[in-house]
Amino acid sequence: MNKKILKNFQQIATPIGFEAKKGKDMQKILVISDASIIIEGEKIEFVGKTEEMHKLYNEKDYQVIDMTGKTAIPGFVDSHTHFIFGGYRADEFGMRLRGKSYMEIMNAGGGIISSVKDTREASLEELTEAGKKRLLSMLSFGVTSVEGKSGYGLDKETELKQLRAMKNLDGLTPIEISKTFLGAHAVPKDYVGREDEFIDYMIEEVLPIVKEENLAEFCDVFCEEKVFDIEQSKRLLTAAKNKGFKIKMHADEIVPIGGSKLAVDMKAISADHLLQITDEHIKLMANSNTIATLLPGTAYSLKEDFADARKLIDSGCAVALATDLNPGSCYTESIPLIISLAALYMNMMPEEILTALTLNGAAAIDRASEIGSLEKGKQADINVIDAPSYEFLTYHIAVNSIEKVFKKGKLAYERRDYINV
Incomplete structure (x- = not known):
């Protein structure tokens, strides 16, 4: 023993x-x-x-x-990442340095859609090997449990391929992986203007296989203006919940359309980003069990204002911190960077930061009874x-x-x- x-x-x-x-x-x-x-x-x-x-x-x-x-x-719990993806978007980082906004890049064919192309072309073995390297880097920063999302497929084959890559990685590194299905991460080109049909496709064609193969514990959605609105997000998450998935949400990141309220209404485990959350919805979150997961690396990378951690905490919310590691808006797995941003730009105290990256991070993947x-x-x-x-x-x-x-x-x-x- x-x-x-x-x-x-x-x-x-x-x-x-x-x-x-x-x-x-x-x-x-x-x-x-x-x-x-x-x-x-x-x-x-x-x-x-x-x-x-x-x-x-x-x-x-x-x-x-x-x-x-x-x-x-x-051990640190990185409760929001997109660590399985194909290709890189270094050129977009340069475009942002030259003044282009994230939405401008996305509307020009970059952003998530760019990563979708590269991820569709990557083999399962390539995604698994790249994911392993990223996990080992996370381990060196003290991450012992991580949440990983799909979302760079936007079709049945690639979404399942991403989740299967994460399943392949179970046991290949010491890090435990909580898997999240994020098929509704963006609107693919062939569904622009037909977003309701895309939600139907995810509900009818993809969710059942994810459940049957036990590929994910959570279902997430990018609830945002010009992506998926409140009703579309609610329909997908309701279908997922009815199949036994736990709920997470990308909410109120760019425009305050009320994603955080939907997260509370649906008893989501977490609502993530929250750069634009309103005071009214902060109060709702404070009176709920939904974790406010903040991603300062993304705001830093995009040169956006940081989420108001101080107001969220002082209002009584449970706040977690995570890296949001992804190939576009936040290509970093650096926990020390997240800690420094939280302290110096989000006015969080050392004790709050420690709690946010451990026990509250564990709660954001529904593991607080075991780790954190x-x-x-x-x-x-x-x-x-x-x-x-x-x-x-x-x-x-x-x-x-x-x-x-x-x-x-x-x-x-x-x-x-x-x-x-």
Whole structure:
């Protein structure tokens, strides 16, 4: 049996609980100095003072790893990504630097539709191998669980191919993958003006196979002006919910058409982006169990105003943070960048950021009962920071401080020392 003592941490910092933290409770984290963690199998057996550990457990029964000077936090949960895709869109990034807006690029044939072409042309094996490389990069940033979406097919064959690539990746890396069907990510060229027919196609032709093959846990939709309106989004999500899918939404990113309200009405697990959410709908979210997942990397990449994290939190919402890794509007898997943007441009406190990337991220993929915090009985997903305090996550600006990652109690990543220095 896998039995370890991670001993002598200078500090352990973690939110506590089995559901998302809302509002001011996001700042309430447990901080323990001179601390140790005991792992038995895939689970955490003990978290507490090293002196207390010595009273209760015999070190001779365990593999002991000294963590003097280090800090332990929960593994990060990246709860919104599009990491399976074909091709890249570096040219579009240059176009944006020259002043073109995301919508202008999309209307000119770029954007999501460009990635659709490349993803349709990629083989299942190519998508799987590219996805594996991206997952291993995420692991180096401390990500132990990730949500991945389809959405670069917009047809039956390619949507299923993306989801099958994610299924192929289960067990090929230490990262656990929560899979989301996002067939309604954009309107394909041959359905422009026939968006209702496209929703029918997704409901009648694609959703049943996704369910039959158990390819996804969630269904998502890009609810946005000139993409899918409220009624179209509701129809797709209702059909998905009736088949047993949990619900997520891209909501109120560009125009405040009320996607966040629909998310609350449908009891969605999360509503994501929310750059344009109204005060009225913030109140609705605060009184619901829907997680507000914010994606600062996308606003940064698009040079847009950031979502108002401070207002959302102060109003009582549960806020999660994620990368939105994708080939167009946010090509990054850098958790340190997300942390810095949240701290410096979204006015989030270090404790709120830690909660948003761990326990609330876990809640955004409906896994808060199993992961997202360091406490007895939870899965042993642990990040070791090469620093004496969790506050170095925000203080050491945009730098990766992750030294070791444990996934299900096993060492999954370790940063190597420089060679010949």
